[in-house]
Amino acid sequence: MRDFELVRPSSLAEAIALLDTEDGGVRAFSGGTGLMLMMKTGVFTPTSLVRLDGIEPEHAAIGIDDDGSLRIGALATLSTVEHSPIVQKVAPLIPEAMKRLANVRVRNAARIGGNLAHGDPHMDLPPVLAALHASVRAVGPDGERTIAVEDLFAGYYETVLGRGELLTQVIVPSQAGWASVYHKCTTRSADDWPALGVAVSLRVVDGVIADSRLMVSAATEKLTRLVTAEAQLKGAETKAETFARAADAAVAEAETIDDARGSAEYKSSLLHVYVRRALRDALSRGALQ
Numbered sequence: 001m002r003d004f005e006l007v008r009p010s011s012l013a014e015a016i017a018l019l020d021t022e023d024g025g026v027r028a029f030s031g032g033t034g035l036m037l038m039m040k041t042g043v044f045t046p047t048s049l050v051r052l053d054g055i056e057p058e059h060a061a062i063g064i065d066d067d068g069s070l071r072i073g074a075l076a077t078l079s080t081v082e083h084s085p086i087v088q089k090v091a092p093l094i095p096e097a098m099k100r101l102a103n104v105r106v107r108n109a110a111r112i113g114g115n116l117a118h119g120d121p122h123m124d125l126p127p128v129l130a131a132l133h134a135s136v137r138a139v140g141p142d143g144e145r146t147i148a149v150e151d152l153f154a155g156y157y158e159t160v161l162g163r164g165e166l167l168t169q170v171i172v173p174s175q176a177g178w179a180s181v182y183h184k185c186t187t188r189s190a191d192d193w194p195a196l197g198v199a200v201s202l203r204v205v206d207g208v209i210a211d212s213r214l215m216v217s218a219a220t221e222k223l224t225r226l227v228t229a230e231a232q233l234k235g236a237e238t239k240a241e242t243f244a245r246a247a248d249a250a251v252a253e254a255e256t257i258d259d260a261r262g263s264a265e266y267k268s269s270l271l272h273v274y275v276r277r278a279l280r281d282a283l284s285r286g287a288l289q
């Protein structure tokens with residue numbers, strides 16, 4: 001491994017200034033769990049790592065707004081998020097998904113901002129957060145903006161974040177009236193990176209699906225919202241036939257890929273099963289308001 005510099009700014013502004021450079025070897029370092037894997041395998045060789053753990057503590061805080069939205073600082077560790085009573089109250093799907101996300105050692109080090117900014121499609125939180133209609137706040141040299149989680153990913157390990165731009169917050173709106181489920185299929189151990197991740201949120205009124213959000217990840221090059229499957233659900237009754245039609249649409253729509261966890265064809269078959277299963281389970285979780 002080549003020598004590199006490790007710097008620890010004490011403010012967000014200082015971190016952004018350090019990262020605002022043409023040098024692709026300069027990177028933000030939050031928990032380091034993703035970066036270390038890339039460095040060990042030689043995929044990434046840093047010239048300078050900018051540690052974020054010295055910046056203002058508010059960027060690791062978790063709170064709730066007057067309108068019931070949850071705000072999670074990008075520097076909160078996954079373990080802190082997992083055990084937060086506030087997160088449990090507003091969005092219990094997040095801590096539930098954490099139980100099978102890597103292991104305690106990784107969750108103690110990794111931070112929610114690093115998890116989203118890494119752009120690895122095999123991540124559990126992006127589909128969960130996108131199904132919950134979450135967005136992120138990003139701050140960079142040109143100011144700040146809000147990006148829906150479903151729009152954060154540009155491709156395989158690629159996000160829409162610009163040079164020097166840092167995630168500072170994840171915002172999850174109130175989930176009143178919605179029921180959500182995340183199902184992960186692993187082809188190795190239960191807490192491995194998924195071969196397929198499917199997250200579903202449903203809002204059902206008088207036995208009819210008023211609204212839905214369907215996300216697939218891991219089996220596709222990037223997090224994908226299944227809009228034609230959602231269209232099959234809108235206004236339909238909560239019957240097995242409806243869920244099967246949505247699963248057919250999901251398979252037609254999702255561009256599954258081959259990788260070490262299975263062929264594209266295998267993942268399309270999994271998708272059909274998991275979309276139906278997730279819809280059924282979301283319904284039984286109380287989407288019957």
Ligand SMILES: Cc1cc2nc3c(=O)[nH]c(=O)nc-3n(C[C@H](O)[C@H](O)[C@H](O)COP(=O)(O)OP(=O)(O)OC[C@H]3O[C@@H](n4cnc5c(N)ncnc54)[C@H](O)[C@@H]3O)c2cc1C
Nearest residue numbers: 030031032033034035102111113114115117123124167192
């Ligand atoms: C053994 C192992 C098993 C794992 N299993 C799973 C699993 O089952 N499911 C799963 O979802 N994940 C899994 N992971 C991945 C893990 O969740 C990620 O490595 C982790 O969430 C990344 O967060 P981090 O804080 O460590 O990011 P870092 O490694 O510090 O950073 C990752 C990337 O994000 C950038 N970055 C960091 N913070 C910010 C920020 N605030 N704003 C902008 N850019 C930023 C960095 O520059 C870097 O490019 C596993 C990892 C390991 C090591």
